[in-house]
Amino acid sequence: MNKNQIEEKIFIYLSKLSAYLLLCILIFVILTLAIKGIPHLTWDLISKNPQGGFYLGKKGGVFNAIVGSLYISLGGVLLGFFFSIATAVFINIYLPPRHWVSRIVRFIVEILTGIPALIYGAFGLMIMYVFKIHASLGAGIFTVGLLVFPIMTRIIDEIMRTVPRELSESAAALGATNFEICWKVVLRKIFPGLITALLIGFGRAIGDAASVLFTAGFSDNIPASLNQPTATLPLSIFFQLTSPIPEVQNRAYATAVILVFLILSISLLARYFSKIKERY
Amino acid sequence: MNNHIQVVNFSLKIAKTPILKDINIIIPDKQLTVLIGPSGCGKTSFLKSLNRLMDLEERAEYSGKIMIDDENLLEITTDLPRIRKKMGLLLQKPYPLPMNIFENVAFGPRLNKKNKKELKQIVEFYLKEVSLWEEVKDKLYGSATELSVGQQQRLCLARCLAAEPEIILCDEPTSALDPFLQKKLKRNL
Numbered sequence: 001m002n003k004n005q006i007e008e009k010i011f012i013y014l015s016k017l018s019a020y021l022l023l024c025i026l027i028f029v030i031l032t033l034a035i036k037g038i039p040h041l042t043w044d045l046i047s048k049n050p051q052g053g054f055y056l057g058k059k060g061g062v063f064n065a066i067v068g069s070l071y072i073s074l075g076g077v078l079l080g081f082f083f084s085i086a087t088a089v090f091i092n093i094y095l096p097p098r099h100w101v102s103r104i105v106r107f108i109v110e111i112l113t114g115i116p117a118l119i120y121g122a123f124g125l126m127i128m129y130v131f132k133i134h135a136s137l138g139a140g141i142f143t144v145g146l147l148v149f150p151i152m153t154r155i156i157d158e159i160m161r162t163v164p165r166e167l168s169e170s171a172a173a174l175g176a177t178n179f180e181i182c183w184k185v186v187l188r189k190i191f192p193g194l195i196t197a198l199l200i201g202f203g204r205a206i207g208d209a210a211s212v213l214f215t216a217g218f219s220d221n222i223p224a225s226l227n228q229p230t231a232t233l234p235l236s237i238f239f240q241l242t243s244p245i246p247e248v249q250n251r252a253y254a255t256a257v258i259l260v261f262l263i264l265s266i267s268l269l270a271r272y273f274s275k276i277k278e279r280y
Numbered sequence: 281m282n283n284h285i286q287v288v289n290f291s292l293k294i295a296k297t298p299i300l301k302d303i304n305i306i307i308p309d310k311q312l313t314v315l316i317g318p319s320g321c322g323k324t325s326f327l328k329s330l331n332r333l334m335d336l337e338e339r340a341e342y343s344g345k346i347m348i349d350d351e352n353l354l355e356i357t358t359d360l361p362r363i364r365k366k367m368g369l370l371l372q373k374p375y376p377l378p379m380n381i382f383e384n385v386a387f388g389p390r391l392n393k394k395n396k397k398e399l400k401q402i403v404e405f406y407l408k409e410v411s412l413w414e415e416v417k418d419k420l421y422g423s424a425t426e427l428s429v430g431q432q433q434r435l436c437l438a439r440c441l442a443a444e445p446e447i448i449l450c451d452e453p454t455s456a457l458d459p460f461l462q463k464k465l466k467r468n469l
Contacts, residue, residue, distance in 0.1 A: 097337070166375045167375050169333055169369070171377060172333060172336065172361075173368065174440075175443065184379075
C-alpha cells in the first residue's frame with residue numbers, strides 16, 4: 001500500500017467515524033428521552049394545564065406550555081419572516097450585485113446569527129424596561145422575532161443568490177418593474193426555499209429557552225392576550241428538571257419528548273419542502 | 281430608410297473599468313443589423329446598454345447618447361420599464377420564467393394590461409408564429425422548464441414577440457441550438 005492509499009484510508013475512516021459519532025449522539029439523546037420520558041407521557045400531561053403545585057408533584061399537564069410555545073414561535077417567525085424577506089429582496093433585487101451596502105448587511109446578518117439567544121433575551125428585557133412593558137407573550141414574540149430574523153434572512157439571501165441573474169434580466173427586458181420582478185419571478189422561483197426558511201426559523205424558535213427566559217414570563221394559564229405572560233416548553237422542562245422531586249423530574253423528560261417530537265416533525269416537514277422541486 | 285437608433289460617442293464603464301469606448305453606430309429601421317466581434321469584445325454589454333439592462337450591474341456609468349425616436353435613452357432615470365417594453369431581448373440561453381408555458385408568453389402582454397380574452401389569442405398566435413403551438417397546445421399549463429432547450433428558446437422568442445416590441449435585441453440566441461433548430465429559429469425571427 002503506497003502513501004496516497006494510506007492517506008485515503010485514514011481520511012475515509014475519520015470521515016466515517018465523524019458521521020457515526022453524530023448518529024450516535026442523536027440516537028443517545030433520543031434513547032435517553034424515550035427511556036426516561038415515554039413511560040411518564042400521559043394524555044393528562046399533553047392536554048391539561050398545570051394545577052396548583054404541579055412543579056411540586058401535584059397533578060396537571062403542560063398544555064399551557066405547548067400552546068405558549070406555538071404562539072411565541074408562530075408569532076416570532078411571522079414577524080421575523082416579514083423583515084427577512086424585505087431585507088433579502090433589498091440586497092438582492094434593489095441593489096446591484098456586490099454593492100457595498102449588501103456586503104455590510106450580509107456582514108451584520110452573519111454577526112447577528114452568531115449572537116447567543118441569551119443576549120437577545122437581555123436586549124428584549126432592556127427594550128421592555130425602556131417602554132415599560134412587563135414580561136408577556138407580546139414581548140416574547142418580539143424577542144423570538146429578533147432571534148430568527150438574521151437566521152431566516154441568511155437562508156433567504158443564500159437561496160435568492162442562486163436565482164440566475166438572466167431570469168431577472170429576462171423579466172426586466174419585458175418591461176417588468178423591480179416589484180414585478182421580485183413578486184412574479186424571484187419569489188415564485190424560490191418558493192420552496194421560503195418554506196424551508198420558515199420551518200427552520202420555527203424549529204429554532206420553538207426550542208429556544210434563553211431568549212424567552214426574561215421576556216415571556218411564565219404562567220400556568222394559556223395567555224388570552226399579548227399582554228399576558230405565557231409558559232414555553234423549554235422553560236417548563238427547566239423548572240421541572242430543577243425540582244428535587246423525582247416524579248416531577250420524570251415529567252420533565254416526558255415534556256422533552258413532546259418538544260423533540262414537535263421539532264422532529266418540523267424538521268421532517270422542512271426536509272420534505274426543501275426536496276420538492278421548484279414547480280416551474 | 282429611417283435611422284431608428286443612433287448611438288453617438290457612447291462609452292460604458294462598470295465599476296470604473298472601461299467596457300465600451302466611443303461607439304458610433306446608426307441602426308436603420310426595419311432592418312437586420314448584425315454586430316460581429318471576438319468573444320469578450322463587448323457585444324452583449326452594448327446590446328444590454330440599448331435597453332438599459334446594464335443598470336442592473338454594479339456601478340454602471342454611461343456617457344454619450346443613444347437616441348431612439350429623438351429621445352436620449354441615457355437621460356431617462358425613472359421610466360426604464362417603458363424603454364424596455366420597446367425592446368425585446370433574446371439571450372444566448374433560454375430562461376423560461378418560473379411559471380407555466382401560457383403565463384410565460386402572456387407575461388409581457390399582461391404587463392401591457394391586456395385582458396383575459398386577448399391574452400388567450402395572443403398566446404396562441406405567437407406560439408404558432410414560432411412553430412411551437414402544435415407541440416405544447418395540450419400542456420399550456422405545464423412547466424416551461426420541462427420543455428427541451430430548443431423548445432425553450434422558441435418559447436422565449438414567443439414571449440419576446442408577444443410583448444410586441446419595436447426592436448428585438450438578439451444576443452446569439454441560436455448558439456446553444458443544433459443546426460436544424462438554428463434554422464427554424466432564424467426563420468421564425
